[in-house]
Every structure is written in C-alpha cells, then in structure tokens.
Amino acid sequence: MTGESEVRDGYTRLDNGFWADARICRLRDEMPRAALIYVMALSWCSCNLTDGDIDTDQLTYTLGASEQEIETLIDLGLFQQTITGVRINEYQSNGNHTRKELADRTARNTASKRRSRARQESDDKYSADFETFWKAYPRHVDKRPAWKAWKNAIQDTGADTIINSARAYARQVEIEGTEPKYVKYAATWLNAAGWENEYDIRPTLTLRTNPTMMSRNESNRMANLNRAWQYMSDEERQRAMGGTG
Incomplete structure (x- = not known):
C-alpha cells in the first residue's frame, strides 16, 4: 500500500462543537441538505488531499450541491468563493491536516521503520x-x-x-x-x-610410557610444577600453555 493510499484510508474530522454551531443549527432548520453538503465537502477534501479546496464541478456533479446551497454556505461563512470553486474556511481548525503535514508524517514514519529495520539487521549480525x-x-x-x-x-x-x-x-x-x-x-x-x-x-605431562615408573627427579619436577601452577596468574598460565595471554 502506498503512502497516499494510507492517507485516503483515514478519516475526516469535525469539531466537537459542530452540532451546536449556530450556522449549522440554522441550516438544520432551513436547508438540511446544505448541512449535509458541507460535511460531504469536508470528507471529499480530506480524501483527495486538497487542503479544503473543491471546484464547482465536484460540488455540483460529484456531491450534488445546488447553486442555492452553495451560495447559502458562502453567505454563512462556511465556504469562501475561489476562482475555481470554494474553500472550506474552517477545514484545518476542525483538525484536518494539510497535504504537506500528512506527507511529512508519512516520511517520518517511513524513516522510523527504516531505522528499525537497520537496528534489526545490526542485531542479527x-x-x-x-x-x-x-x-x-x-x-x-x-x-x-x-x-x-x-x-x-x-x-x-x-x-x-x-x-x-x-x-x-x-x-x-x-x-x-x-x-x-x-x-x-x-x-x-x-x-x-x-x-x-x-x-x-593444569597441563598434563607424559614422562614415561609407564607412569608408575616415575623417577625421583621427575616426581619432584611434577610436584614443583603443581605448586607453581597454584600461584600463577591467568596470564602466566596462558603463557605456560602456549597461549597469547
């Protein structure tokens, strides 16, 4: 799934006070369809990442808004007329993000995932x-x-x-x-x-084919070696064994 598809799978936001807004209450009583058109326009802009802009053709043919409904929404200050259509005045204040904000967030998430994968690869090496x-x-x-x-x-x-x-x-x-x-x-x-x-x-010594035939000198040598071994440091023992220390 691409970054843009993930954004489109999101949702549109409305301020919690939307239901109590005097303009919306007036539309509810006088022109309910215009209130619905307003909500649909919010959703369309969020889905298409237009930052609150929607042209007249989309309003008319996609959302089914009449000329009177559009003019009413403009008169109430919910829409602002533009060269190509209208802009939803409170699009961002309702909590909806701009295209740039969403792109930046997607980039941060992608970078975070990349760092996570890099850490995992490092851990595996x-x-x-x-x-x-x-x-x-x-x-x-x-x-x-x-x-x-x-x-x-x-x-x-x-x-x-x-x-x-x-x-x-x-x-x-x-x-x-x-x-x-x-x-x-x-x-x-x-x-x-x-x-x-x-x-x-402690290293073992092979002194004779028959260990029971050990000479006195060999016996003394073994005893001295064992005593010396007890007092050697680890480094000295490794050197005695031929290690690098």
Missing part, C-alpha cells in the same frame, strides 16, 4: 567479539541461540572475561578428554554464567 568467543568455545552447535545468549551476557560482563573463560573451559575439556556430546551448548553455558566457574587447566 554477529559481532567480532562473539565470533572470537565462538571460535574459542569447545562445541559449535546452535550458533543463533548462542548469539542471543551472548548479547544478554555482555550487558553485565566484559567480552574478554567471557572469552578467556571459554578458552579455559575448552582447555579443561581437552585435558579431561570429555566426549563432545557431554560438552555444554554455548547458549547453555552463557545463560548459566559459565565464565564464573573455575576450570582445571
């Missing part, structure tokens, strides 16, 4: 931070629900915090050899604030 998170997370299933959960999560928590925790979770999954089907969906992890959990990401 994955952000760079989310893509980084998605790459780091250990299970790539149901990306769209994860994107929705991500947008909620970053309202209260920094993206870096969530991404680093996702990396830690992925590392734990790798160390423990967790089967993929037991790894949480990203949306589930995000909705449960999974970044608040602590993950055991």
Whole structure:
C-alpha cells in the first residue's frame, strides 16, 4: 500500500462543537441538505488531499450541491468563493491536516521503520567479539541461540572475561578428554554464567610410557610444577600453555 493510499484510508474530522454551531443549527432548520453538503465537502477534501479546496464541478456533479446551497454556505461563512470553486474556511481548525503535514508524517514514519529495520539487521549480525568467543568455545552447535545468549551476557560482563573463560573451559575439556556430546551448548553455558566457574587447566605431562615408573627427579619436577601452577596468574598460565595471554 502506498503512502497516499494510507492517507485516503483515514478519516475526516469535525469539531466537537459542530452540532451546536449556530450556522449549522440554522441550516438544520432551513436547508438540511446544505448541512449535509458541507460535511460531504469536508470528507471529499480530506480524501483527495486538497487542503479544503473543491471546484464547482465536484460540488455540483460529484456531491450534488445546488447553486442555492452553495451560495447559502458562502453567505454563512462556511465556504469562501475561489476562482475555481470554494474553500472550506474552517477545514484545518476542525483538525484536518494539510497535504504537506500528512506527507511529512508519512516520511517520518517511513524513516522510523527504516531505522528499525537497520537496528534489526545490526542485531542479527554477529559481532567480532562473539565470533572470537565462538571460535574459542569447545562445541559449535546452535550458533543463533548462542548469539542471543551472548548479547544478554555482555550487558553485565566484559567480552574478554567471557572469552578467556571459554578458552579455559575448552582447555579443561581437552585435558579431561570429555566426549563432545557431554560438552555444554554455548547458549547453555552463557545463560548459566559459565565464565564464573573455575576450570582445571593444569597441563598434563607424559614422562614415561609407564607412569608408575616415575623417577625421583621427575616426581619432584611434577610436584614443583603443581605448586607453581597454584600461584600463577591467568596470564602466566596462558603463557605456560602456549597461549597469547
């Protein structure tokens, strides 16, 4: 539907005091058809966006007004004679909008809808931070629900915090050899604030084919590594694991 069609589907306005107007009351008693012609003229002008102007042919042949009825409406000040016909004197004061006002309103509505669509398209486009998170997370299933959960999560928590925790979770999954089907969906992890959990990401060492045959030096080395790990910062742990920090 075009903007003009939407305007034509609107309605004509009359002041609430129309019924008590002395001129209308006089027409009611002396020339009821003229009162009807006045209302019909209001409606016609509103429908055709003429700002209250109507030519004589439309009055006569479309609305069926007689010459006497037109002259009476002019004499009462309801119509004003123009070169081509008449103008309804109180067209705008009755609350009817001009063509320009309606066009401006339609333009504003169109612009508002365009901005709304642009916001929606922006919301649907994955952000760079989310893509980084998605790459780091250990299970790539149901990306769209994860994107929705991500947008909620970053309202209260920094993206870096969530991404680093996702990396830690992925590392734990790798160390423990967790089967993929037991790894949480990203949306589930995000909705449960999974970044608040602590993950055991201490590296495992393969020292001998038979772990029961560990030498004293190797045993001491493992113990020292475990003690050092407890006091490392997250950044130091990531460097020890070969990460970027």
